[in-house]
Amino acid sequence: MIQINRKYIKHFDWYIFLILLSISLIGVFTIYSATRPIITNVQQNYYTKQLLWICIGMVGLIAVVIYDYAWLRKSAYVFYIFGIILLLLVLLIGKKGMGAQRWIDLKIIVFQPSDLFKIVLIVALARYLSTIRYQLTKGSFAIALVLFGFLPFALIIKQPHLGTALITFSIFVFLALSKGIEKKFLIGLTIFLAIVVPLVSKTMWNGLKEYQKNRIVAFIDPAIDPKGMGYQIEQSKVTAGSGMIFGKGYLHGTQGPLRFLPEKHTDFIFSVFAEEWGFVGCTIMFILYFMLFIRGIDTALKAKDEFGRYVSIGITFMLFMYFIINIGMVLGMMPVVGVPIPFMSYGGTSTITNFLAVGILINIRMRRVVMVY
Amino acid sequence: MNRDYFEFFARIVLYVISGFFLAFVLRLYQLQILKGEDYRTTSISNRVRMFMKPSPRGIIYDRNGEALVKNKPFFYVEILAGSKGVDTVSLAKLLDIDAKKIAAQLKKEEKNTFKPIVLKEGLTFEELARIEARRSDFPGLRIETTITRQYVYNNVGSHVIGYLGKPTQKQLERVGTALITPEMFIGQWGIESMYDETLRGLVGKEIIEVDALGRHLQVLESVSPEKGMDIHLSMDIKLQKIAEESFKKQKGALVALNPKNGEILALASVPSFDPNDFVMGINSEKWALINQSKDHPLLNRALQSAYPPGSIFKVLVSVAGIEKGIINRNYGVLCNGGLTYGNWRFGCWSAHGNVSFPLGLIASCDVFYYLVGKSLGIDTIEKYSHDFGLGVKTGLSIAGNDEKKGIIPSLAWKKKTLGKQWYLGETFIASIGQGYVSITPIQAAVMTMLVANNGQKYPITVLKQEGNVKPSERLKVRRQTFEWVKNAMYGVVNDPRGTGRSARSSIVAIAGKTGTAQVVKGKISSSRLKYENRDHAWFVAFAPLNDPEIAVAVIVEHGGHGGSTAAPIAKNVIEAYMKSKTQ
Incomplete structure (x- = not known):
């Protein structure tokens, strides 16, 4: 046991772990600042809760790291079936809130299965892809599309949770591409989509909920502003922009605590950071994230097997998608899609999920060489 | 093969990721550095x-x-x-x-x-x-x-x-x-x-x-x-009300001064307006109605309108004539209803026969003043006019910067403004307050005040003066001159031959002078002329004769003869003021 531990410590990916820790702690500090009290003197306990989520995430991460990820491969499909059942449960008995049904109340914690589901999906899809010898054929693509593409997409969009549904589906597309699709089939598929997508998107648009439409409209033309969605974008730009080069200084941001910025400690936490730390701070933050993603890709390239490769690249892609959708929204470059920024935003399920995901990355990297002791 | 493909794929992914980061940094540069200042301002105005x-x-x-x-x-x-x-x-x-x-x-x-x-x-x-x-x-x-x-x-x-x-x-x-x-x-x-x-x-x-x-x-x-x-204010609102009501819907102006300190006791310009209309956000219709009204209710006639003074100007010419030694005990003229000078005839409103002072003023004989004016010369008349506040702004800015200066002609004035030389005939006309001469009602009141208080100048004020007001200068006019003119003005009101008998009061000794300012030249009786061509009626007065406490100037636009329309208004105001003082 002691020997094993030493081996772990030696090969443990401290690099990615430290990046993760840095971003998370900066996140806690920013949450503290964003939720500073203004009328009373009582500091809201968001930051302590977030610290708790980080600790739980850390424990989870270590738990994930300890055993060779081979067990993950073995039980991938079981997890996947379990995950699909959970998504169904959400629809049946889930807790409603803010016009959507996304949460399951476990009495102790309320959690959002769609968050955790993405990892389950990546793992299951990676296993499926690793069993295929060459590239995806028409048949294997169709099976994957139905089981790992459409099925979860339909269940999540029904909640409704547009952002997550789109990210889930994009994970499928991305992993399918990373495996490779037969050239002839790929060309045919592309032509087919070019014709069908415009037709389908119109029906889709009509199927969207009013607030979802509003978000897209507000983004395209904030002046129309049907329900004040443009306000969020505008205030987020004001918050980030007012940081200027060096920022207003820690605990000197005003937009968050005075509530001009909605969702200040969750989706828009990066604006608050940008307000207080300015261009310089943001650039440093970007470098940290960049290093994290590069490390993820590197892990995929060095993985000892195909399963590890697809899991790594899938996890990296998932984190990256959250990152760009969030930053794009915060900087007013993309529509307001309520997704958190990984590791910084307040939130239990997403924090823990992301820690587990990084744990898997570390696990794969650690076991990239077949070690003989 | 599969490994090669994945490496290729990973490289593409790396490029895409790098591209996104570059885009984000550029966007941050735009928001925080290029437009940062604006957003900083917005964030401040957000919360303050x-x-x-x-x-x-x-x-x-x-x-x-x-x-x-x-x-x-x-x-x-x-x-x-x-x-x-x-x-x-x-x-x-x-x-x-x-x-x-x-x-x-x-x-x-x-x-x-x-x-x-x-x-x-x-x-x-x-x-x-x-x-x-x-x-x-x-x-x-x-x-x-x-x-x-x-x-x-x-x-x-x-x-x-x-x-x-x-x-x-x-x-x-x-x-x-x-x-x-x-x-x-x-x-x-x-x-x-x-x-x-x-x-x-x-x-x-x-x-x-x-x-x-x-x-x-x-x-x-x-x-x-x-x-x-x-x-x-020095204004007495009750007196002001009496003054305005005395006009009985006629247009005109009244200024009442305290000769002892230059206070304005009443200053009326009728028709007037209701200031309450303005302060509740006047609507454009109402504004147009007031502003475009033919009666010009917004015009402060006491300061913003200049009229020919007509015969009230004779008060000034009398002062100048006595001071210059032209009018004296022995001075007399013959009025046969007019004066012929060259090819011109200058008429008098009546044939007064032998006229000396004070009869000239009492009966308002034009011929008498033609000849006094001729002896004085227009430049002397101008000098005395300015001394007595005629053709000079009072500087009272209740009408903003719109106070009219009026005109007192002189040789230089005509040369400068009209580019022509002065004719003696014009001196005749100016001597009875016609022709080029025009003054504002407040100037008429100032002149009357200076006669009443023997030439003691005071700044004209609307503020109530406490205690003794430090007088500014005193006009260099002999006391005897004032006494003589004032007595003559008393005669205007109280002498059987006087033109201002309708101002005669049983409770106070009023002295005054009527004036009828021609709007159009002619010999037609005013009552038969169209309203806008009728003469303006003037009356200046002060009271009591021996120790004047009030000096008044009244003009009734197109009121006809000063003695009949303007004098009763002045009398009303003077009596009301004297009554209020004794109460």
């Missing part, structure tokens, strides 16, 4: 609001301590430009204004999220209650208060008191927004404008930090408003 605390204006009292104005709250409703989802149609219905206008205003100020847009002003209490009840339906809607006036006596004295109005862009720039704001009312006419700085006080302000819900978090800076200073 300035609220004006209006300062109560000083009260204007008349000479007896009667309050002429009251302060009253003025309510207006405004909405923040950045208000979201405003139902303009029902808001327009609530406020009874045009929905399109609201939408247009909101659109125009769209970018200035927290800029208040005034939607309706001068709310009545019913409107106030109705809006207040539904305010929660319209986020960003708020009712604000400032201070305006109620003018207790409505039309009476409105040309002296003036009125308030919203500051113009020019005024805002000149005075500075630290002292006045676009929302508040400032003096725009009369005393309100002349002493605006005194009356205004200091506007208070409160700079408050607010959150997104508009809740006040903390006061960053607070300045309490300071009430303006009260003003005590």
Whole structure:
């Protein structure tokens, strides 16, 4: 046991772990600042809760790291079936809130299965892809599309949770591409989509909920502003922009605590950071994230097997998608899609999920060489 | 093969990731560095609001301590430009204004999220209650208060008191927004404008930090408003009322001065206006009605209109004639109803026969003054006129900078303005206050005052003077001259041959002089002329003869003969004033 531990410590990916820790702690500090009290003197306990989520995430991460990820491969499909059942449960008995049904109340914690589901999906899809010898054929693509593409997409969009549904589906597309699709089939598929997508998107648009439409409209033309969605974008730009080069200084941001910025400690936490730390701070933050993603890709390239490769690249892609959708929204470059920024935003399920995901990355990297002791 | 493909794929992914990061950094550069300053400003204006605390204006009292104005709250409703989802149609219905206008205003100020847009002003209490009840339906809607006036006596004295109005862009720039704001009312006419700085006080302000819900978090800076200073006018509102009513709907002006200190006791210009119409946000129809009225009610005739003085000018020519030694005990002329000079004949209104002083003034003989004027010369007449305040602005700015100067002609004046030489005939005409000569009613009052108080000059003021007023200079005119002219003026009113007998009073010794200023040349009796061609009627007077306490000048536009229309008005005012003094 002691020997094993030493081996772990030696090969443990401290690099990615430290990046993760840095971003998370900066996140806690920013949450503290964003939720500073203004009328009373009582500091809201968001930051302590977030610290708790980080600790739980850390424990989870270590738990994930300890055993060779081979067990993950073995039980991938079981997890996947379990995950699909959970998504169904959400629809049946889930807790409603803010016009959507996304949460399951476990009495102790309320959690959002769609968050955790993405990892389950990546793992299951990676296993499926690793069993295929060459590239995806028409048949294997169709099976994957139905089981790992459409099925979860339909269940999540029904909640409704547009952002997550789109990210889930994009994970499928991305992993399918990373495996490779037969050239002839790929060309045919592309032509087919070019014709069908415009037709389908119109029906889709009509199927969207009013607030979802509003978000897209507000983004395209904030002046129309049907329900004040443009306000969020505008205030987020004001918050980030007012940081200027060096920022207003820690605990000197005003937009968050005075509530001009909605969702200040969750989706828009990066604006608050940008307000207080300015261009310089943001650039440093970007470098940290960049290093994290590069490390993820590197892990995929060095993985000892195909399963590890697809899991790594899938996890990296998932984190990256959250990152760009969030930053794009915060900087007013993309529509307001309520997704958190990984590791910084307040939130239990997403924090823990992301820690587990990084744990898997570390696990794969650690076991990239077949070690003989 | 599969491994190669994945490496290729990973490289593409790396490029894409790098591309996104580059785009994000560029975007941050744009937001935080290129436009950072603007966003910083917006973030400050987001959280900081300035609220004006209006300062109560000083009260204007008349000479007896009667309050002429009251302060009253003025309510207006405004909405923040950045208000979201405003139902303009029902808001327009609530406020009874045009929905399109609201939408247009909101659109125009769209970018200035927290800029208040005034939607309706001068709310009545019913409107106030109705809006207040539904305010929660319209986020960003708020009712604000400032201070305006109620003018207790409505039309009476409105040309002296003036009125308030919203500051113009020019005024805002000149005075500075630290002292006045676009929302508040400032003096725009009369005393309100002349002493605006005194009356205004200091506007208070409160700079408050607010959150997104508009809740006040903390006061960053607070300045309490300071009430303006009260003003005590020399005007007697009761006398003013009598003066204005005495005109009986005729147009004209009256100025009554205190010869002992230069106070204005009454200053009427009729028709007048109700200043209350202005302070509740006058509507354009009403404004047009007042402004374009043929009667020009906004014109302060006492200062802004110059008329030919007619025979009241003879008072001045008499003073000059006596001073220059032309008029003396032995001086006499023969009036046979006119004077022939070269090819010209200058008429007199009656054939007076042998005329000397004081009969010349009492009977207002034109021939007498033609000849006195001829001996004096126009330049001497000009000098004495200016000494007695004729053709000189009083500098009283109750009519803003619009006081008329009037004209007293001279050789130089004609050369300069008309480029022609002076003719003796023009001296004749000027000597009876016709021709080029024109003066304002307040100048006539100043002349009368200076005769009454033996040439003691005082600055003309609308403020009540306490104690003894330090006189400025005294005119270098012999006392004897004044006595003689004053006695002659007493004769005008009290002598059987006098033209101003209708001013004769049983309670006070009034001295005066009538004047009839021709509007068109001719010998037709005024009553048969069209109204606008009828003569202006003048009367100047002071009383009591021995120790004058009031000097009055009256003009009735197109009133015909001064003795019949203007003199009774002067008498009314003088009697009312003397009665009030003995009470």
